[in-house]
Amino acid sequence: xxxxxxxFAALVLCSVSSCNKNGSPGPTSTQITGSWRWxxxxxxxxxxxxxxxxxxxxQTQVYGxxxxxxxxxxxxxxxxxxxxxxxxxxYSTIENLDLLKINxxxxxxxxxxxxxxxxxxxxxxxxxxxxYVRLKTD
Numbered sequence: 001x002x003x004x005x006x007x008f009a010a011l012v013l014c015s016v017s018s019c020n021k022n023g024s025p026g027p028t029s030t031q032i033t034g035s036w037r038w039x040x041x042x043x044x045x046x047x048x049x050x051x052x053x054x055x056x057x058x059q060t061q062v063y064g065x066x067x068x069x070x071x072x073x074x075x076x077x078x079x080x081x082x083x084x085x086x087x088x089x090x091y092s093t094i095e096n097l098d099l100l101k102i103n104x105x106x107x108x109x110x111x112x113x114x115x116x117x118x119x120x121x122x123x124x125x126x127x128x129x130x131x132y133v134r135l136k137t138d
Contacts, residue, residue, distance in 0.1 A: 032083075037135055058075075068082060069082060081103035084101050085101075117132040118130070
């Protein structure tokens with residue numbers, strides 16, 4: 001569990017310290033609605049790094065304004081349902097997290113910065129952290 005907390009803290013620190021072109025931190029967004037393309041996932045007991053290239057598939061998450069959720073794997077719908085967001089969940093005495101829950105699955109922490117969505121398993125000691133980028137609409 002300690003490893004996961006350190007990994008999540010490092011991920012948050014990296015996302016907070018990343019800068020945009022003018023050198024100031026990018027804005028944090030609370031808007032999850034839209035389509036997100038999977039970039040990579042890191043974690044597991046072996047500290048694996050998974051990408052679309054290493055796994056041989058692409059993945060897209062779509063969050064609707066009406067609370068609908070769709071997960072596509074290689075453009076094929078694999079999961080659909082509803083999502084909900086819990087803001088400022090008191091994870092510990094010193095840490096509040098925003099949680100994202102899809103259907104009846106275990107929720108995970110998330111943060112959005114500069115059109116990048118960071119998701120991390122919270123209740124799994126050797127869980128994964130994943131990175132998605134927002135797909136632009138025409």
